[in-house]
Amino acid sequence: MENDMEENTLSYQIAFISLGCAKNQVNCEQMMAAVQAAGHTIVAAPEGADVAVVNTCGFLASACEEAIDNILEMAELKKAGKLKKILVTGCMAQRYKADVLSELPEVDGVLGTGSYGDIAAAIDEVMTGGVRPCHMGNIHTAEQGGPRILSTPPWYAYLRIAEGCDNHCAYCVIPSLRGKYRSRPMEDLLREAEELASAGVKELLVIAQDITRYGTDLNGEHQLAALLRELAKLDFHWIRLHYLYPDEITEELIDTIAAEPKILPYLDIPIQHCNDGILKAMNRRDTKAELLDLFAKLRARIPGLVLRTSLITGLPGEGEAELTELCEFLRQVRIERAGVFPFSPEEGTRAAQMDHVDMDEAKRRAELVVDVQSDIIDAYNESILGAEREVLCEGFDGQAQMYFGRSYAESPDIDGRIYFTAEGDVEPGTFVTVRLTGTMDGELTGEMEG
DSSP, rough: OOHHHHHHHHHEEEEEESSHHHHHHHHHHHHHHHHHOOOOOSSSSSTTTSEEEEEEOOHHHHHHHHHHHHHHHHHHHTTSSSSSEEEEHHHHHHHHHHHHHOOOOTOOOOOTTGGGHHHHHHHHHHIIIOOEEOOOOOOOTTOOOOOOOOOOOEEEEEEEEEOOOOOOOOTTOOOHOOOOEEOOOOOOOOOOOOHHHHEEEEEEEESSSSGGGGTTTHSSSHHHHHHHHTTTSSSEEEEEEEEEOOGGGOOOHHHHHHEEEETTEEOOOOOOOHHHHHHTTTTTOOHHHHHHHHHHHHHHSSSOOOEEEEESOOOOTOHHHHHHHHHHHHHHOOSEEEEEEOOOTTTTTSSSGOOOOOOOHHHHHHHHHHHHHHHHHHHHHHTTTTTTEEEEEEEEEETTTTEEEEEEETTTTTTTOOEEESSSSOOOOOOEEEEEEEETTTTEEEEEEO
């Protein structure tokens, strides 16, 4: 009886807040599984919890600001007696450990990106030990796999196939936060993917900082195409690829994507810019001519291809001529999806030491590129009206009085939705055929067929 009482006193209610990218979300899912395995209860809201874990992004200054806002919200709950402890994990904790501990006294402990596996120990430390844990494991060797509690809707999930990055782009802090590039063994990935398929996941999103490099650190060979062929044998309906580095896209990979119906003709290829001088200064390995050649080749070999990219305006070396060149490049290549970001000179990066325009000017330029991109998206949407698309239904919008979902051309959380009407009820997580008939506030609309 005494043992039961003791166990009960050591079981806590833990709330998680995950910020930033899908790779960070996977870490959060792993922490939730570890916490549950340790006997604690995961709760949806921090109010009334024993510990709130804020899993932070630290990629940009703006992400750090968002993280601090969330931490301060937790601090208000703690002050009001509605929360006992705050743990900060993830990239901002890794990047600014000393600042978090000194500037945010409300924070009870931090875990860096090499120490997600220490989450249960850290909870015990803050709740029983009266210490302020600071776990900073080795970011180059930290365990990548392990059980997860999925935080996505049941029909899609992420499979992170590698950690870290070796590209060392001049503007990017990721290698210093996540370590060197480490591919996960293929057998581990296939085991995890099989579990996801058995759990009913229909759309598998294959992610890493750079998925095209997968396997090269294991045996010197690109293994992404081989991995994808194995994943396609499992019971997924869609397999979506995120973050392909342009010059690592092999002929074998293109052939595999083109040949395998489950692998969606949607490729997320961040290029950041197209001007040769800027690309070289940023330590990118591409030239404009190579990018043009790549996109033309992909369009020719993969029917119905939709491209997504990321662009940065105001990078060192960008003047009005380079900005115009970028806009012309977009008009020529007709990339369907693009995230456009003003250059943020990040502490500790080489790009931050180079001459660049101020943030206001970088933002102005970003708005100009967004305008160009908006025209491209509108033209693309117009061009597919009347077509039928397979749509994964994700819910019903009460305000629009329509169902909504995504086709192969829309990735969750970053692209738009397709709104559609239907005669009967449509269960979220089911695939339906939708005839595209119009647009609404830039989003596609349609009618369910059959």
